[in-house]
Amino acid sequence: MIKLVAKRLVAMVLILLVLTAVIFLLQKLSHTDPVHAYLGANASKSAIAHESAVLGYNRPLPDQYFRYVHDLFTGNLQESLRTRRPVATDIRAYLPATVELTVFSLILAVVLGALLGLASAARWRGSGIFRIIMVSGASAPAFLLALLGILLFYNKLHLLPATGDTSFTNAPSGPTGMVVVDTVLHGQWSMAWDGFRHLILPGVCVALGPAVSIGRVLRTSLTTNLRSDFVRTAKAKGLTERAVLFRHALRNSASAALSMTGLQMGLMFAGVVVIETIFAWPGLGLYTDQSIPAADFPAIAGVTLILGMGYVVINTIVDILQAVADPRITLT
Amino acid sequence: MAIAEPYAPQPLVRGLARLREAQTVSRRASAGDRVAIGGFLLLILVALVGPLLAPHSPIQPAGIPFLSPFHGGFLFGTDEVGQDIFTRVLYGLRASLIASAAVITSGVVIGGAIGLVAGTAGGWIDTVLMRITDLFLALPGPVLAIAVVAALGPSYLHTLIAVAIVWWPFYARIVRGEVRALATRPHLEAARLAGIGRVRLARRHLLPGAVPAVLVTASLDVGNLVVTLAALSFLGLGAPAPSPELGSMAARGLQYLLQEWWVPVIPALAVFVVAFLANLAGDGIRDLLGDR
Numbered sequence: 001m002i003k004l005v006a007k008r009l010v011a012m013v014l015i016l017l018v019l020t021a022v023i024f025l026l027q028k029l030s031h032t033d034p035v036h037a038y039l040g041a042n043a044s045k046s047a048i049a050h051e052s053a054v055l056g057y058n059r060p061l062p063d064q065y066f067r068y069v070h071d072l073f074t075g076n077l078q079e080s081l082r083t084r085r086p087v088a089t090d091i092r093a094y095l096p097a098t099v100e101l102t103v104f105s106l107i108l109a110v111v112l113g114a115l116l117g118l119a120s121a122a123r124w125r126g127s128g129i130f131r132i133i134m135v136s137g138a139s140a141p142a143f144l145l146a147l148l149g150i151l152l153f154y155n156k157l158h159l160l161p162a163t164g165d166t167s168f169t170n171a172p173s174g175p176t177g178m179v180v181v182d183t184v185l186h187g188q189w190s191m192a193w194d195g196f197r198h199l200i201l202p203g204v205c206v207a208l209g210p211a212v213s214i215g216r217v218l219r220t221s222l223t224t225n226l227r228s229d230f231v232r233t234a235k236a237k238g239l240t241e242r243a244v245l246f247r248h249a250l251r252n253s254a255s256a257a258l259s260m261t262g263l264q265m266g267l268m269f270a271g272v273v274v275i276e277t278i279f280a281w282p283g284l285g286l287y288t289d290q291s292i293p294a295a296d297f298p299a300i301a302g303v304t305l306i307l308g309m310g311y312v313v314i315n316t317i318v319d320i321l322q323a324v325a326d327p328r329i330t331l332t
Numbered sequence: 333m334a335i336a337e338p339y340a341p342q343p344l345v346r347g348l349a350r351l352r353e354a355q356t357v358s359r360r361a362s363a364g365d366r367v368a369i370g371g372f373l374l375l376i377l378v379a380l381v382g383p384l385l386a387p388h389s390p391i392q393p394a395g396i397p398f399l400s401p402f403h404g405g406f407l408f409g410t411d412e413v414g415q416d417i418f419t420r421v422l423y424g425l426r427a428s429l430i431a432s433a434a435v436i437t438s439g440v441v442i443g444g445a446i447g448l449v450a451g452t453a454g455g456w457i458d459t460v461l462m463r464i465t466d467l468f469l470a471l472p473g474p475v476l477a478i479a480v481v482a483a484l485g486p487s488y489l490h491t492l493i494a495v496a497i498v499w500w501p502f503y504a505r506i507v508r509g510e511v512r513a514l515a516t517r518p519h520l521e522a523a524r525l526a527g528i529g530r531v532r533l534a535r536r537h538l539l540p541g542a543v544p545a546v547l548v549t550a551s552l553d554v555g556n557l558v559v560t561l562a563a564l565s566f567l568g569l570g571a572p573a574p575s576p577e578l579g580s581m582a583a584r585g586l587q588y589l590l591q592e593w594w595v596p597v598i599p600a601l602a603v604f605v606v607a608f609l610a611n612l613a614g615d616g617i618r619d620l621l622g623d624r
Binding site: 018027 | 470476479482555563569579601607
């Protein structure tokens with residue numbers, strides 16, 4: 001067990017190093033010259049050469065990469081070309097809203113995915129309709145859901161808000177930066193409810209695609225399990241249909257659904273970026289969307305690094321959880 | 333199923349046989365599958381000849397701005413500068429289908445080559461190639477694609493390159509898996525014993541075996557790709573402003589959503605229709621080629 005965790009952690013560190021290397025190379029490929037950006041557009045050639053030497057940009061690439069990783073460890077993500085602030089400071093300001101939206105969407109995706117998977121695997125009348133629902137869900141781009149959601153629930157029914165994460169200007173801004181969590185911590189229940197209502201539309205739009213993928217994997221795994229010998233034995237013992245489904249089949253299918261959930265996080269992050277721009281959600285996605293037209297590569301690199309790290313760490317945890325839950329998974 | 337013992341009571345055996353029969357029949361492509369595949373082929377045809385069907389120019393304004401659908405002879409209405417949305421959707425369909433075909437082709441070629449070499453060679457070559465593939469798979473593809481386009485500079489071609497970079501590992505894994513599974517079969521053993529060279533073995537005996545799996549994956553992939561590429565285009569990473577791309581049309585129409593809903597919604601719906609038909613057709617092709 002300890003050996004497995006150690007091995008997964010070593011692999012995680014390696015993957016993170018590759019991630020930093022990829023982002024470092026992209027930065028070299030991008031047309032943004034950090035020295036030029038730092039000194040301004042009218043800097044003379046000699047000033048640039050001098051500053052390059054001071055900052056170490058004339059050294060060989062491996063050297064520069066080493067410095068880059070070293071900077072990362074000290075929390076230095078360079079300076080944004082657009083906001084003129086350190087990228088790390090910007091990210092600290094925008095991250096909490098993204099975490100809030102992502103966690104909410106993740107919970108929604110898992111619950112919806114489980115429901116879809118169970119409903120379409122169980123063979124009751126009308127379960128065929130779930131196939132159409134799932135294909136539709138897999139085909140709908142997140143921005144279409146957002147557009148239709150805004151038209152219906154905001155514009156037509158006036159049920160849900162469609163911009164930002166709160167309608168209060170005096171909402172407490174500490175200690176986590178997540179509106180719902182902060183307002184609950186301060187005991188501001190009406191503000192918390194308002195924050196929650198702001199979460200619903202963007203959350204559903206982000207969650208639906210991943211929910212369908214989770215549901216599909218769960219259904220496939222469930223139908224295989226329901227045909228297997230141990231389910232036949234359980235049925236022969238006289239267990240109810242429900243007990244067989246939940247205690248025997250579902251428990252054995254959970255592992256597949258869990259690993260799919262981990263993999264879907266990549267899609268989910270991309271969805272969060274798109275959805276945040278539509279709902280003006282003050283998170284990393286909005287920050288990215290504003291950085292793209294400004295060709296602000298340091299900012300985009302910073303966001304990519306943070307989201308990539310989140311993805312790698314989450315998937316490592318999923319891997320370890322799977323091994324804990326299912327003793328058949330051993331070291332490979 | 334390990335039930336058909338010789339002493340098993342007759343009715344059970346017959347019942348099981350019938351059950352298995354039912355399963356194979358239900359796996360065969362249904363009429364719905366054929367309709368889906370036909371519909372998708374029709375869509376490809378429409379997209380290919382799109383410019384011939386288009387009544388107006390995709391760039392030049394064709395009428396008054398913000399005409400709603402079915403008004404003034406514009407099927408899908410006009411946008412904020414009076415461009416014909418129907419024409420632009422036709423061009424956008426073609427762009428997104430060509431883009432996903434290009435990414436899938438590159439994925440199949442690059443991933444297929446790596447998977448084939450790894451699966452055929454085995455040993456340390458296999459280990460090294462698959463470790464590299466797994467490293468790519470361990471990174472969040474869509475997020476990385478955003479960074480790659482941002483680094484290269486937004487354009488249609490750069491989007492294709494970025495997505496292709498994160499897309500091939502799936503194909504490498506699939507081809508390698510199929511090849512490894514095939515390599516243990518008796519007829520491959522026979523071919524090897526007959527003294528066939530490695531290259532010929534890979535080309536004539538292993539590669540054809542991986543084709544159905546790759547075909548099924550590729551056809552199920554079209555829908556994903558259309559949606560992913562549209563998302564990148566929505567973020568402004570595709571071709572610059574006036575060119576007709578479904579994602580960027582939806583993004584630029586966003587500000588008019590509450591008054592002129594058709595400007596952003598119709599391009600977004602077009603993405604959905606392409607992906608929906610592609611996914612149904614993909615399911616159909618999977619059923620045609622046998623379950624996977």
